[in-house]
Amino acid sequence: MAQAPPARSERTIAHMDMDCFFVSVERKKDPKLNGLPVIVGGPSNRRGVVASCSYEARAKGVHSAMPTAQAFALCPEAVLISGNFGAYSEYSEQVKQIVSEAVPVLEFASIDEFYLDLTGMDRFFGCWQFATELRAKIMRETGLPITLGMANTKTVAKITTGTAKPCGERMVEPGQEVAFLAPLPVQQIPGVGPQSTIELNKLGLKLIGDIQQADVDHLERVLGISGRILWLKAHAADIGAVHTHYERKSISAEETFMADTNDTKALEALITAMVEKLAYQLRTSERLTACVTVKVRYSNFDTHEQQQRIAYTAQDGELMETAKAIFRKMLHKNRPVRLLGVGFSQLVPGGIQLNLFDDAEEKSKLLQATDAIRHLHGANAIGRAATLQASGHRKGTRLAGTVSSS
Ligand SMILES: [Mg+2]
Numbered sequence: 001m002a003q004a005p006p007a008r009s010e011r012t013i014a015h016m017d018m019d020c021f022f023v024s025v026e027r028k029k030d031p032k033l034n035g036l037p038v039i040v041g042g043p044s045n046r047r048g049v050v051a052s053c054s055y056e057a058r059a060k061g062v063h064s065a066m067p068t069a070q071a072f073a074l075c076p077e078a079v080l081i082s083g084n085f086g087a088y089s090e091y092s093e094q095v096k097q098i099v100s101e102a103v104p105v106l107e108f109a110s111i112d113e114f115y116l117d118l119t120g121m122d123r124f125f126g127c128w129q130f131a132t133e134l135r136a137k138i139m140r141e142t143g144l145p146i147t148l149g150m151a152n153t154k155t156v157a158k159i160t161t162g163t164a165k166p167c168g169e170r171m172v173e174p175g176q177e178v179a180f181l182a183p184l185p186v187q188q189i190p191g192v193g194p195q196s197t198i199e200l201n202k203l204g205l206k207l208i209g210d211i212q213q214a215d216v217d218h219l220e221r222v223l224g225i226s227g228r229i230l231w232l233k234a235h236a237a238d239i240g241a242v243h244t245h246y247e248r249k250s251i252s253a254e255e256t257f258m259a260d261t262n263d264t265k266a267l268e269a270l271i272t273a274m275v276e277k278l279a280y281q282l283r284t285s286e287r288l289t290a291c292v293t294v295k296v297r298y299s300n301f302d303t304h305e306q307q308q309r310i311a312y313t314a315q316d317g318e319l320m321e322t323a324k325a326i327f328r329k330m331l332h333k334n335r336p337v338r339l340l341g342v343g344f345s346q347l348v349p350g351g352i353q354l355n356l357f358d359d360a361e362e363k364s365k366l367l368q369a370t371d372a373i374r375h376l377h378g379a380n381a382i383g384r385a386a387t388l389q390a391s392g393h394r395k396g397t398r399l400a401g402t403v404s405s406s
Helices: 021-029 067-072 083-104 126-141 153-166 177-179 195-204 208-211 214-222 225-234 264-284 317-332 353-355 360-379 385-391
Strands: 013-018 038-042 048-052 079-081 106-110 113-117 146-151 169-171 250-259 287-298 304-311 337-345 400-405
Touching: 013 126, 013 153, 021 038, 021 048, 021 083, 038 067, 048 067, 083 113, 083 126, 083 214, 113 153, 126 169, 146 153, 153 169, 153 177, 177 208, 208 225, 214 225, 250 264, 250 287, 250 385, 264 287, 264 317, 264 337, 287 317, 304 317, 304 337
Parallel strands: 038 079, 146 169
Antiparallel strands: 013 113, 013 146, 038 048, 106 113, 250 337, 250 400, 287 304, 287 337
């Protein structure tokens, strides 16, 4: 009997892949190659292999990693180019530049392919509109074709890209992932190579839908842990985050009260003050956070910490709301508090994305103005009225902002 399917991922992942990247770069340098079957690869007289080939060559059965001699047997009229990896990396860098200016969470999976995690952005922006506009920008600025796939996991997004190639864009609507995957052959799952395909077919698993229907424990018995992973992938479950190349850091502030307090209003005001300082620190270091942590230590040293994942931001308003919401949820009202702390983690570079991630441009302008005043007069020069209330409760206390790797 088949198990209940795992919960589908609720992330928004875009995957983009340059179309026959090396060939496209060669065609840009020499437009006469347009429309011709082109192979970039090693010489056919020795053990050269195809690194990239145009769709005209693919139509004849040529594919990458095939020995060049075999490719010429299939497509004798092909134009062979030995390749210029310097130029390819230059274009790759150019794409990386364009993308990282627009999105903080991205992972380059290879020289011509990357993933973006746009989760949470739909609150401010249409994710699909954002992704298609970014794709258009890449094509406009590099002059190279690229295909976009969007879905709820990396695996499904990459498969979607595959079905939209060449030079296309496609989105799988939320909730439609399992139905979208079902009729596709198993080898469409990234990582399922020719050998695995044979093995899966032998087990009667030809389509991704067959994997969806299979008993997961049976799959694991026969294929090991990769059997379970395949089953999860086939159900569009959330495995495999988008890994940024950036070093992750966290910043935090905490404050110990000389006299413990259970004055909720004052505690909240202190949270506001700490968030303000930390958010300012975020913006001046041009970073965004995706995780807010609140720490409460009661008079008996009993310490609690809770965190919440949020959409990337460096805006005071959203961070304060989040921190206060966490605080209200976790606070035991009648117990006196000894220490209060706030932390931001999962930091990524992205100061210039402020407007992108916030709907209220006005709010952003206000922040820019207050930040400018802080620059001129020091970090304590300006603050919201609410934060002033907190100061009365701080008797010889410390406010330590620490920046540490996490
Ligand atoms: Mg590619």
